[in-house]
Amino acid sequence: xxxxxxxxxRALITGxxxxxxxxxxxxxxxxxxxxxxxxRDAGRLDALAAELTGRHxxxxxxxxxxxxxxxxxxxxxxxxxxxxPVELLVNNAGISLNTPFVRSAVADEARxxxxxxxxxxxxxxxxxxxxVERGHGAVINVSSVAGFGVPMPGSTYSASKAWVTNFSESIxxxxxxxxxxxxxxxxxxxxxxxxxxxxIDMSRTPAWMWLRTDDVVDEGLRDLRKxxxxxxxxxxxxxxVAGLRHAPRRxxxxxxxxxxxxxxxxxx
Numbered sequence: 001x002x003x004x005x006x007x008x009x010r011a012l013i014t015g016x017x018x019x020x021x022x023x024x025x026x027x028x029x030x031x032x033x034x035x036x037x038x039x040r041d042a043g044r045l046d047a048l049a050a051e052l053t054g055r056h057x058x059x060x061x062x063x064x065x066x067x068x069x070x071x072x073x074x075x076x077x078x079x080x081x082x083x084x085p086v087e088l089l090v091n092n093a094g095i096s097l098n099t100p101f102v103r104s105a106v107a108d109e110a111r112x113x114x115x116x117x118x119x120x121x122x123x124x125x126x127x128x129x130x131x132v133e134r135g136h137g138a139v140i141n142v143s144s145v146a147g148f149g150v151p152m153p154g155s156t157y158s159a160s161k162a163w164v165t166n167f168s169e170s171i172x173x174x175x176x177x178x179x180x181x182x183x184x185x186x187x188x189x190x191x192x193x194x195x196x197x198x199x200i201d202m203s204r205t206p207a208w209m210w211l212r213t214d215d216v217v218d219e220g221l222r223d224l225r226k227x228x229x230x231x232x233x234x235x236x237x238x239x240x241v242a243g244l245r246h247a248p249r250r251x252x253x254x255x256x257x258x259x260x261x262x263x264x265x266x267x268x
Contacts, residue, residue, distance in 0.1 A: 015093030
């Protein structure tokens with residue numbers, strides 16, 4: 001796999017109205033890509049599309065859809081299998097819950113799984129068919145460092161992200177010989193406004209642990225060009241993941257209890 005620039009084609013980005021998804025949209029538009037932007041907030045999507053079209057002159061489509069629903073997934077699946085073709089899918093949409101599992105509503109837990117897991121599966125499946133048939137294309141599934149090591153106490157989020165990373169590595173191996181790439185992008189704490197919207201108090205998190213969305217996107221695209229199966233932006237999180245993968249699980253469980261489940265909830 002060479003480190004040549006990705007060809008300017010068409011990318012579909014979910015969760016595109018904020019955070020990492022918006023950063024992907026801005027970066028790819030600047031690089032000459034046409035875009036299909038997906039999020040629940042039609043107003044924010046339309047404003048972003050108008051801004052990017054005016055600034056860069058490329059075509060920007062929008063799909064207002066809730067990917068935790070069958071109808072929302074079906075609408076995006078239809079676009080992924082239609083013409084003009086999508087050459088890059090960025091599965092960025094996802095949520096966490098600011099409530100321990102034993103006190104959360106099962107409907108909320110089910111919505112998390114539908115969005116963080118089932119939607120990723122469905123859209124990846126829809127995208128890969130045409131990509132394999134053409135012999136080129138790529139999928140970036142935004143996961144999290146929360147998916148490495150041991151589960152966060154009382155959280156379904158880390159389990160969902162562990163699935164995303166494992167799924168991406170597994171599917172990536174099967175389609176790589178066919179000219180298609182699948183990569184899990186696993187950032188740590190990232191300044192997206194995500195924690196504030198979820199009501200998660202991050203005031204005790206040191207400033208040096210935070211990443212910028214633009215840096216996450218830059219490193220993710222660079223690692224995709226290099227053919228990596230998993231991208232962990234920033235040397236500090238690379239070191240953390242290496243430690244999580246090799247440290248005794250009993251030690252990790254103690255650290256996880258001490259941090260009260262706060263580690264890594266910045267992936268979306």
